[in-house]
Amino acid sequence: MTAAPTRADSTSSAVKLPAVVARRSTLDLVLRARELGIVLALAALVAVTAISNPRFLSSQSIRDILLGTAILAVLAVGQAVVVITRNIDLSVGSVLGLSAFTVGTLLRDNPGLPVVVALLIGAGVGGACGAVNGVLVRYGNVPALVVTLGTLYVVRGITYFWAGGQQINADELPAGFLDFGNATLLGIPYLVLIALLVLVITGVVLRNYRVGRELYAMGSSPQAARLAGISVGRRTIGAFGVSGALAGLAGVLFAARFGTIDAAAGTGYELNVVAAVVVGGVAVFGGSGSVWGAALGALLLTTIASSLAVLEINQFWQQAIVGGLILLAIGADRLVAARVAASLKKRGSHVS
Amino acid sequence: MSADTAVSESRTAGLTARFGNWTVAIIAVTIVVLIIAAATVNNFGTSQNFGFLVLDLLPIALVALPMTLVIVTGEIDLSVASTLGLSSAVMGSLWNSNQPIETIIPICLLLGAVLGAVNGFFVTVLGLPSLAVTIGTLALYRGLAFVVLGDSAVADFPAVYTDWVTGNIAGTPIPNVLLIIVALAVVFGVVLHATPIGRAVFAVGASEQAARFAGVRPGRLKFWLYVVSGLVAGLAGVLWTLRYSSARADNGAGLELAVVAAVLLGGVSIFGGKGALPGVIAGVLLLASLQNALRLSDVSNEALNVVTGVLLIVSVLAPNLANAVRGSVQRRRHRTTNPL
Numbered sequence: 001m002t003a004a005p006t007r008a009d010s011t012s013s014a015v016k017l018p019a020v021v022a023r024r025s026t027l028d029l030v031l032r033a034r035e036l037g038i039v040l041a042l043a044a045l046v047a048v049t050a051i052s053n054p055r056f057l058s059s060q061s062i063r064d065i066l067l068g069t070a071i072l073a074v075l076a077v078g079q080a081v082v083v084i085t086r087n088i089d090l091s092v093g094s095v096l097g098l099s100a101f102t103v104g105t106l107l108r109d110n111p112g113l114p115v116v117v118a119l120l121i122g123a124g125v126g127g128a129c130g131a132v133n134g135v136l137v138r139y140g141n142v143p144a145l146v147v148t149l150g151t152l153y154v155v156r157g158i159t160y161f162w163a164g165g166q167q168i169n170a171d172e173l174p175a176g177f178l179d180f181g182n183a184t185l186l187g188i189p190y191l192v193l194i195a196l197l198v199l200v201i202t203g204v205v206l207r208n209y210r211v212g213r214e215l216y217a218m219g220s221s222p223q224a225a226r227l228a229g230i231s232v233g234r235r236t237i238g239a240f241g242v243s244g245a246l247a248g249l250a251g252v253l254f255a256a257r258f259g260t261i262d263a264a265a266g267t268g269y270e271l272n273v274v275a276a277v278v279v280g281g282v283a284v285f286g287g288s289g290s291v292w293g294a295a296l297g298a299l300l301l302t303t304i305a306s307s308l309a310v311l312e313i314n315q316f317w318q319q320a321i322v323g324g325l326i327l328l329a330i331g332a333d334r335l336v337a338a339r340v341a342a343s344l345k346k347r348g349s350h351v352s
Numbered sequence: 353m354s355a356d357t358a359v360s361e362s363r364t365a366g367l368t369a370r371f372g373n374w375t376v377a378i379i380a381v382t383i384v385v386l387i388i389a390a391a392t393v394n395n396f397g398t399s400q401n402f403g404f405l406v407l408d409l410l411p412i413a414l415v416a417l418p419m420t421l422v423i424v425t426g427e428i429d430l431s432v433a434s435t436l437g438l439s440s441a442v443m444g445s446l447w448n449s450n451q452p453i454e455t456i457i458p459i460c461l462l463l464g465a466v467l468g469a470v471n472g473f474f475v476t477v478l479g480l481p482s483l484a485v486t487i488g489t490l491a492l493y494r495g496l497a498f499v500v501l502g503d504s505a506v507a508d509f510p511a512v513y514t515d516w517v518t519g520n521i522a523g524t525p526i527p528n529v530l531l532i533i534v535a536l537a538v539v540f541g542v543v544l545h546a547t548p549i550g551r552a553v554f555a556v557g558a559s560e561q562a563a564r565f566a567g568v569r570p571g572r573l574k575f576w577l578y579v580v581s582g583l584v585a586g587l588a589g590v591l592w593t594l595r596y597s598s599a600r601a602d603n604g605a606g607l608e609l610a611v612v613a614a615v616l617l618g619g620v621s622i623f624g625g626k627g628a629l630p631g632v633i634a635g636v637l638l639l640a641s642l643q644n645a646l647r648l649s650d651v652s653n654e655a656l657n658v659v660t661g662v663l664l665i666v667s668v669l670a671p672n673l674a675n676a677v678r679g680s681v682q683r684r685r686h687r688t689t690n691p692l
Binding site for chain 1: 474478479480481484485487488490491498601606609612613616654655657658659660661662664668669672673
């Protein structure tokens with residue numbers, strides 16, 4: 001089953017088995033090369049920044065990077081799940097905003113609310129938004145790009161409508177919730193632990209469980225996946241639900257970290273999230289990539305942002321760099337894909 | 353699946369004659385909305401508001417014209433609003449360094465064309481998905497706009513130009529910029545519907561391979577469409593700057609949504625191969641007059657985004673739902689005539 005999804009269209013799997021094995025190892029190599037590339041880029045960036053300003057490696061600075069990464073990584077993991085199925089979710093920034101504002105309002109009015117309940121409510125709000133996206137994509141036969149571009153503005157508009165210019169400040173939030181945003185377990189902030197938990201669970205499910213492999217199969221070839229008996233519609237709605245729920249969860253983390261929430265929270269995050277996922281090696285054509293790569297992409301982007309500040313480079317470069325990295329990453333993917341296809345063709349001719 | 357579409361296609365001709373196609377429908381809806389707005393919303397029907405309405409829809413209308421052609425070929429350009437912003441930022445920066453406006457404007461148009469060519473290069477030469485490429489350049493161009501101008505604003509452009517953009521044709525309530533919109537709409541309409549280029553655009557959108565066999569070069573066609581899209585976005589940036597007499601890096605942020613919404617509302621299929629320019633013009637007018645009427649009714653700008661977003665979703669959902677309903681009606685009819 002683990003090998004099947006990428007070759008779901010093959011009718012005589014017995015004949016093609018050697019090719020499958022070859023392809024898997026080539027793919028693994030490519031993926032590892034991508035993740036290694038990010039790690040190297042990250043190391044180089046940290047080294048250069050730290051040499052020019054040692055303050056970059058202070059515990060406060062590292063903590064800030066990790067907290068920023070935690071929020072972006074949770075979003076990126078959800079986005080990766082959707083992109084793997086050959087869809088995209090542009091509404092995550094708006095969903096984060098709605099969830100943060102909902103949870104902020106609830107906590108302001110009910111200071112006794114336990115943090116766990118706040119997390120669940122945030123994830124629930126997000127999951128509902130995601131399910132709406134999924135249903136529109138599934139039953140409307142509409143490309144995810146258009147649906148989520150629409151819901152990006154609808155959800156943001158609803159938040160503005162509801163907030164009406166009001167802002168929730170840190171002093172209105174219960175101390176317990178703000179502590180949760182700052183507290184650590186064995187020196188690791190809770191927010192980072194939550195992000196790691198999300199990452200590991202999603203990563204294992206995608207890699208080792210039937211549901212996960214079905215998502216990859218859908219991304220490789222929706223038609224073949226349908227023929228193989230996968231309920232593509234239900235999985236699509238599920239993938240968007242997961243992305244929405246994680247965006248909602250990220251909203252609660254956002255509220256806990258910053259303490260100040262207005263209707264604009266998370267505006268424009270979708271660009272960073274898509275960048276993190278694409279830079280992390282999740283192909284926009286679907287069917288390949290991993291949440292580990294996406295999380296590394298999130299770490300790289302967050303580190304770039306904070307080293308720009310440390311190196312005293314104009315902060316306005318950040319968005320341009322995000323755009324450049326997206327182009328670089330999809331260009332590199334294309335080159336690698338062309339190489340892999342060429343080498344497969346060669347091997348394929350030997351096998352048959 | 354293929355049998356289904358064949359059946360529905362053979363039916364479409366009859367249904368079009370009976371119900372009118374999407375273009376006719378959207379024009380009718382637009383007229384109805386205009387009448388209702390004029391009757392119920394205070395100040396909507398005044399000639400002064402007509403001027404504001406035209407100025408508001410100016411950037412959307414301009415950018416929607418090349419966007420229609422791009423979407424008909426089956427691609428998309430999400431970077432247009434950022435191209436507009438970068439054009440505006442460069443205009444402000446050059447004006448700050450005391451360049452004459454007569455050289456600045458051509459430079460901004462050229463800049464737009466170059467930015468479009470970059471998109472075209474990535475999409476046609478490297479063969480990358482246009483969605484991913486233009487999301488990347490959306491971030492890149494907007495980021496560069498901020499690099500150029502930071503968060504400052506440049507004002508006091510020459511009054512001759514700003515007055516012309518906001519003014520009317522002498523002795524009439526017709527805004528000057530309407531001339532630009534009409535002229536470009538006619539050019540794009542003729543190119544799309546009455547020239548070999550337009551037929552090539554539809555052919556590429558319907559089937560790129562078939563178009564190639566018929567002698568069309570899809571790559572080259574798409575490349576030049578991206579160049580034109582960038583050029584028009586650059587022009588929109590210049591006009592935007594002159595209209596508000598303010599060059600800012602965030603000018604036009606988020607405009608791509610309104611443009612895509614207007615084009616799809618106008619009946620252009622997001623999958624390519626289908627669409628008509630008159631429908632797109634009606635789509636732009638519908639979107640702009642709805643926003644204008646709601647703004648006059650004191651609905652906030654942010655809440656207006658809900659309307660745009662909903663319209664976008666409805667415009668792509670409605671044809672599919674209509675098809676689904678049509679399909680199920682047909683199947684039922686089929687079953688009753690052939691009880692097998």
